[in-house]
Amino acid sequence: xxxxxxxxxxxxxxxxxxxxxxxxxxxxxxxxxxxxxxxxxxxxxxxxxxxxxxxxxxxxxxxxxxxxxxxxxxxxxxxxxxxxxxxxxxxxxxxxxxxxxxxxxxxxxxxxxxxxxxxxxxxxxxxxxxxxxxxxxxxxxxxxxxxxxxxxxxxxxxxxxxxxxxxxxxxxxxxxxxxxxxxxxxxxxxxxxxxxxxxxxxxxxxxxxxxxxxxxxxxxxxxxxxxxxxxxxxxxxxxxxxxxxxxxxxxxxxxxxxxxxxxxxxxxxxxxxxxxxxxxxxxxxxxxxxxxxxxxxxxxxxxxxxxxxxxxxxxxx
Amino acid sequence: xxxxxxxxxxxxxxxxxxxxxxxxxxxxxxxxxxxxxxxxxxxxxxxxxxxxxxxxxxxxxxxxxxxxxxxxxxxxxxxxxxxxxxxxxxxxxxxxxxxxxxxxxxxxxxxxxxxxxxxxxxxxxxxxxxxxxxxxxxxxxxxxxxxxxxxxxxxxxxxxxxxxxxxxxxxxxxxxxxxxxxxxxxxxxxxxxxxxxxxxxxxxxxxxxxxxxxxxxxxxxxxxxxxxxxxxxxxxxxxxxxxxxxxxxx
Amino acid sequence: xxxxxxxxxxxxxxxxxxxxxxxxxxxxxxxxxxxxxxxxxxxxxxxxxxxxxxxxxxxxxxxxxxxxxxxxxxxxxxxxxxxxxxxxxxxxx
Numbered sequence: 001x002x003x004x005x006x007x008x009x010x011x012x013x014x015x016x017x018x019x020x021x022x023x024x025x026x027x028x029x030x031x032x033x034x035x036x037x038x039x040x041x042x043x044x045x046x047x048x049x050x051x052x053x054x055x056x057x058x059x060x061x062x063x064x065x066x067x068x069x070x071x072x073x074x075x076x077x078x079x080x081x082x083x084x085x086x087x088x089x090x091x092x093x094x095x096x097x098x099x100x101x102x103x104x105x106x107x108x109x110x111x112x113x114x115x116x117x118x119x120x121x122x123x124x125x126x127x128x129x130x131x132x133x134x135x136x137x138x139x140x141x142x143x144x145x146x147x148x149x150x151x152x153x154x155x156x157x158x159x160x161x162x163x164x165x166x167x168x169x170x171x172x173x174x175x176x177x178x179x180x181x182x183x184x185x186x187x188x189x190x191x192x193x194x195x196x197x198x199x200x201x202x203x204x205x206x207x208x209x210x211x212x213x214x215x216x217x218x219x220x221x222x223x224x225x226x227x228x229x230x231x232x233x234x235x236x237x238x239x240x241x242x243x244x245x246x247x248x249x250x251x252x253x254x255x256x257x258x259x260x261x262x263x264x265x266x267x268x269x270x271x272x273x274x275x276x277x278x279x280x281x282x283x284x285x286x287x288x289x290x291x292x293x294x295x296x297x298x299x300x301x302x303x304x305x306x307x308x309x310x311x312x313x314x315x316x317x
Numbered sequence: 318x319x320x321x322x323x324x325x326x327x328x329x330x331x332x333x334x335x336x337x338x339x340x341x342x343x344x345x346x347x348x349x350x351x352x353x354x355x356x357x358x359x360x361x362x363x364x365x366x367x368x369x370x371x372x373x374x375x376x377x378x379x380x381x382x383x384x385x386x387x388x389x390x391x392x393x394x395x396x397x398x399x400x401x402x403x404x405x406x407x408x409x410x411x412x413x414x415x416x417x418x419x420x421x422x423x424x425x426x427x428x429x430x431x432x433x434x435x436x437x438x439x440x441x442x443x444x445x446x447x448x449x450x451x452x453x454x455x456x457x458x459x460x461x462x463x464x465x466x467x468x469x470x471x472x473x474x475x476x477x478x479x480x481x482x483x484x485x486x487x488x489x490x491x492x493x494x495x496x497x498x499x500x501x502x503x504x505x506x507x508x509x510x511x512x513x514x515x516x517x518x519x520x521x522x523x524x525x526x527x528x529x530x531x532x533x534x535x536x537x538x539x540x541x542x543x544x545x546x547x548x549x550x551x552x553x554x555x556x557x558x559x560x561x562x563x564x565x566x567x
Numbered sequence: 568x569x570x571x572x573x574x575x576x577x578x579x580x581x582x583x584x585x586x587x588x589x590x591x592x593x594x595x596x597x598x599x600x601x602x603x604x605x606x607x608x609x610x611x612x613x614x615x616x617x618x619x620x621x622x623x624x625x626x627x628x629x630x631x632x633x634x635x636x637x638x639x640x641x642x643x644x645x646x647x648x649x650x651x652x653x654x655x656x657x658x659x660x
Contacts, residue, residue, distance in 0.1 A: 295348025
C-alpha cells in the first residue's frame with residue numbers, strides 16, 4: 001500500500017492541507033508527516049488495546065448480568081477501535097505486527113491512564129465517565145483531521161464511543177444514590193481518577209513537543225490545554241449533580257474567563273508514569289506480551305491451514 | 318411451584334451463564350484482535366440467553382428471585398450447569414474443544430426446544446438457535462484449522478479434545494427431571510441427540526485430522542449440583558460484589 | 568500474523584444501498600475474513616451482506632493521474648439537467 005519515496009514539495013503539501021483537502025494513502029506526503037501519523041495512530045491503537053485490561057479486570061466480577069453484558073460489549077468495542085486504528089496506520093506502510101512488536105518491546109507509548117489500577121467496581125464507572133469523557137473530547141476533533149483513513153476510523157469510533165461515557169456515568173449515578181458504602185466507593189474512585197483524567201490531554205501547551213507541527217498539519221486541531229479546559233468545564237456540573245466532590249481545592253468558576261480555574265497537575269507523576277514507573281505499567285505490558293506469545297501457535301496454525309487448503313477447498317458442518 | 322419447569326430452566330440458564338463467564342475471561346487476551354472480538358460476541362450471546370432463561374426461572378419459582386438473585390446468590394450445589402462448561406479455559410485448544418462439544422449439542426437441543434409445548438421456552442430457543450448455529454460454524458472452523466494446522470496445533474487440539482471428552486456424556490443423560498419434561502413436551506429426549514452429535518463430531522474431527530476420543534467413562538453430576546472443584550472459584554469471583562454488599566442496587 | 572493478509576471489508580446496509588467500504592482486518596483466508604468481518608463490522612446491526620477483498624488485489628487509480636482522469640469531466644456541463652432551459656409552463660419533464 002505504501003508508496004514511500006515520492007518526493008513532495010512541502011509548500012504544496014501544506015497548501016493542500018490548508019485548503020482542507022484530505023490526504024489519502026497513496027498521495028505523496030512528507031516523510032515527517034507519515035512518521036508523525038504512524039506514531040500518533042499506533043499510540044492511539046495501543047491505548048485502546050491496553051485500555052481493555054483495567055476494565056477487563058471487572059468483567060468476571062460485574063455485579064449484575066446487565067452490567068456484565070454492558071461491560072463486555074464496551075471492552076469489546078475497545079478491541080474494535082484498536083483494530084480500526086491499526087488498520088488506518090497500516091495504510092501508511094507499517095504492519096500491525098511491527099506496531100505490536102514495538103509496543104511489546106516497550107518502544108511504543110500508550111495512554112498512561114491505563115497504568116493505574118482498577119480497585120473497586122466504582123472505578124469502572126469513573127473510567128467510563130472521566131476517562132472516556134476525556135477521550136471523546138480529544139477524539140471528536142480528529143474526525144476532521146487531514147489524513148483520510150484516520151479521520152474515517154475516528155468517525156466510526158466516536159459513533160460507537162457515545163455509549164461508553166453514558167454507561168460510566170450511569171454506574172456513578174447508581175452508586176451515588178445507593179448505600180453510604182457505595183457512595184463512598186464512588187467518591188473514592190473520583191478522587192483517584194480525576195487527576196489522571198486531566199493528564200490524558202497531554203502536557204501543558206508550553207511543554208508539548210509535538211504540538212505546533214501537528215496543528216499545522218491538522219492532525220491535531222486543538223491544543224492540549226484547550227481540550228483539558230473543555231473537559232473540566234463540562235465535568236464539574238456533572239460531579240455536582242452526582243453529589244460528589246472533585247478533589248481540587250483550587251477548583252472554582254472564573255466569571256471573567258468564563259471557565260473553571262483548577263489546580264496544578266502533578267507533572268512529575270505524569271512523566272514518571274510515561275517513563276514506565278506507574279503502578280501497573282509492568283503488568284499491563286506483561287498481559288499483552290502473554291496474550292501475543294500464547295496466541296502465536298493459534299495464528300500460525302490458521303495461516304498454515306490456509307496455505308494447505310486454498311480457498312473453497314472445504315466445507316464441513 | 319412447577320419444580321420440573323424451574324429445574325429445567327435453571328439447567329439451560331446455568332449452562333449459558335457459566336460458559337459465558339468462562340469465555341469472558343478471554344476478553345482482552347485473545348490470540349489475535351479479530352478473534353478477541355469474535356469470541357466476545359459468543360460470550361455476549363450466551364449471556365443474553367442466560368438472562369432469558371434465568372428470568373423465566375425466577376418467574377416460575379415465584380419467590381422474588383430475579384436473574385441476578387439466581388446468578389449471584391446461589392451456591393455451588395444449587396447450580397445446574399453441566400460439568401463441561403465450568404472447565405477452565407486453558408489454552409485456545411481447550412477453549413475451542415469445550416466450545417465445539419457444547420455448541421454441537423446446544424444447537425441440536427435448541428432445535429428441539431424451539432418446538433417445546435411451553436411457548437416461552439420455544440420462543441427463547443428459536444432466537445438462541447440462530448446464535449448457536451453461528452457459534453457452531455465458528456467452532457467447527459477452529460477445530461479444523463487447529464487440528465489440521467501445524468504439528469503443534471494438532472497436538473494441542475488432540476490433547477484438549479481428549480481431556481474434555483469425559484465431560485460430554487452428561488449432555489445426553491436423562492434423569493427424572495428430563496423425563497418429566499419430555500413427558501410434558503417441554504423438552505426433548507436428550508439421549509436421542511447423541512447420534513446426530515456424534516456424526517457432527519466424527520465429520521469435523523475427520524476433516525481436522527483428529528481422532529475421536531475413545532474413552533467410555535463419563536463424568537456426571539452437574540445437573541444435580543455435584544460439580545467439579547472449579548465451579549467454586551468461578552462463583553467466588555462472579556458473585557463477590559453481591560456477596561460483599563448484600564441488598565445493594567448496581 | 569505476518570502471514571494473515573489484510574482484507575478490505577464492504578458492507579451492504581439494510582436500506583438497499585450498494586456495498587460500502589467500512590474498513591479492513593486480518594484473516595488467514597477469505598472464509599475467515601467473512602466471519603471476522605461479521606464479528607468486527609456488524610456488531611450494531613450494520614449490514615445484511617458482506618464482501619471481502621484482499622487488499623493486495625485492489626488496483627487503485629494513481630493520485631498523480633488525478634488531473635487527466637477527473638478534470639475533463641468538469642467541462643461537460645451538458646450532462647446535467649440544469650444545463651437545459653425548460654419554459655415555466657412545461658411540466659413533468
